[in-house]
Amino acid sequence: MKKIGIIGLGVVGEGTLSSLLKYRSLIKKRTALSFQVKTVCDINAGRKKLVPYSKIAFTTKAEDIINDPEIDVVVELIGGIQPAKKFIIAALQKGKDVVTANKALLAREGKEIFARARDLGCNIGFEASVCGAIPLIKSISQGLVGCEVKCLHGILNGTTNYILSKMHKDGLTFSQALKEAQQKGYAEMKPDLDIAGKDTLHKLCILSYLSFGFWPDPDKLYTEGISRITPLDIAYTEEFSYRIKLLAIARKKGSSLSLRVHPTLIKADHPLAEVSSAFNGVWMDTYPAGELLFYGEGAGGVPTSSAIISDIVNVSLKAKMPLIKEEKLELGEISDLKTRFYIRFMALDRPGVLAEISRILSRHKVSIASVAQKERNKGKLVPIVMLTHETREEDLRKALAKIDDLEMIKGPSQSIRIEDI
């Protein structure tokens, strides 16, 4: 009988507790393992009411779980850096296996935490830290153990995907879509971590470790959120048969690795473009397995509990942790990135505007693949939209700065990177 302690009874904690109680006998039938949730901890004493049986102890002190010699597996679901890290290290030191959904912590301290776990002979399950219910971590570390990942494109955050899908489907502005996401519980009241791409970034760091054996410094990776996307951009990208998604992108070429998070145009008929609403999806190009897509619920207490349960089983079976040797790779700079761009200017509808913009772009070696300038609105502002050929990021930035300085251009230009996957 494996005894479990759960620290943190928020949305995921509550979902995990209820799924564990519901599926105890199913899990026993499938794995011959018996589980018992012994103690549940939350700093908020009022959450005691979420514990359905009096046999399960409730405490507000994590130490009651960490120091309990009867508890085999500690499930950390409080999130954030501290005290989560302290709790996890303490549990490992007591010889307990740990299951965590804490992406922010692993992105920053994963290297140290995994090393400590290995030294102490304990296991860490972290399936729930990336893409909630999708068994992605196990798929990469076990199912694709003999594969090289060439590139990975991930929709890793349900909140931003919900907002972009709403903007696309219903023509809402960013603020309107955010408000609706908050009303429906898809976005938090303080949604900054999601909106600014930080949550996606944390997950990308974990995937970089799994796929390439490389722990990046999250603060050094280019990260751009979705708040600058307008209904106009959504409409134009649709016209060009593209869809805007907030993507985590990883590309390896030899010993050089590009890791970045930003809104991205992908072809509307690409399977990743169909990952809508709050769903997550990860597109991988690998060798020898080829192209793969994993799609499913990225968040929510009940779906995520599936990942946590599979980790509890896995660590209890003492399945070997993925032993990922660290690689020395060189991180590419965003200024050196070569990619195609969607660019948009708001210009006064005057003769010579397009010629002037084209001249500046050409002088900066930015070559144009297509242009859309439909509306005629003499003397007023009209959008000019272009898709470029492959361009060095730095060249484009310089060109856009020059264009933004033109008297006939109003407001800052828009630019969104395109990925041809």
Next chain:
Amino acid sequence: MKKIGIIGLGVVGEGTLSSLLKYRSLIKKRTALSFQVKTVCDINAGRKKLVPYSKIAFTTKAEDIINDPEIDVVVELIGGIQPAKKFIIAALQKGKDVVTANKALLAREGKEIFARARDLGCNIGFEASVCGAIPLIKSISQGLVGCEVKCLHGILNGTTNYILSKMHKDGLTFSQALKEAQQKGYAEMKPDLDIAGKDTLHKLCILSYLSFGFWPDPDKLYTEGISRITPLDIAYTEEFSYRIKLLAIARKKGSSLSLRVHPTLIKADHPLAEVSSAFNGVWMDTYPAGELLFYGEGAGGVPTSSAIISDIVNVSLKAKMPLIKEEKLELGEISDLKTRFYIRFMALDRPGVLAEISRILSRHKVSIASVAQKERNKGKLVPIVMLTHETREEDLRKALAKIDDLEMIKGPSQSIRIEDI
């Protein structure tokens, strides 16, 4: 150092050999396991030329591998029931772990083979038997170990999906698309096992065991191929915003299980509808993990080698095999199935045809959701297409038989089931 013997040097055998040699050091870095391909066997002595190093022994006798006490893992890649079964059982009896891609064998003899392996304390890896490169078997048995599968819809055969995608994209007839698939190597010269849905059926049997603990008798499951699908049906289903896919379907309700293989209409904007060309995709509705899609290469020597390598690692690490308790479930009869239908008749364009068809359908409790009868071609044949509401299969069959008997109806009616996923 784990020593490996490969029996069967066809497309998958060759791909596996080349990937194993290419990724030996990557696998060692990731898993600390060292591999050596010791012996390769093929009944065709001419295939010796596919073995790149003289250090690797070549034989035409499988016994040279099975009886070699140095070999730890036997990889069976010859397909078919015998002698594959004999070889696998013999290898297990010698205490060797086995990796196989043989879906036809597992669908019929999996129950016995897994029981023997368990009794003998050996492991069997079979990731490559379903959906080639997609790590589906490990995802279901490990990543979703705490989940109930409510239903599963799978595009499990690349050949038929390629043909249907071609028909959809280029307006080809079934025979034209089949010919193209054969020319491009997506279909075999004797494609019957694929076209008639038998290959899909075999994979469905394995998924039934994994998802529900139920080994069905493949001969008792309803299986229908794609040769009756016409360009007219493709065009009409598109008009109704559906796509036709050959699906393996599994639905569990209480202790009753429906397992079947047939062409199916699914909504064109469903993620599964975007699984095109020779790709495979599996859509699962589970609790608590929710809806999941797995997408990737379903066949081909190189992609499939990824699954085989992950199995070699897995069985070598002596990872616990999924211990799936068998369940007593009741298989539903196709005649009792309640589903919606796409139906098409070729009728003489005469007054009263639609009224007569509608009358017969209504008398058999088949209720119509929408009708399309566009072309006017007085006195000639015109297609009449209908989508029904949920109908009992048997009622529909009786109604169609009556309608097919009408003097104004030419040729047999078409009917394709609709799945509302």
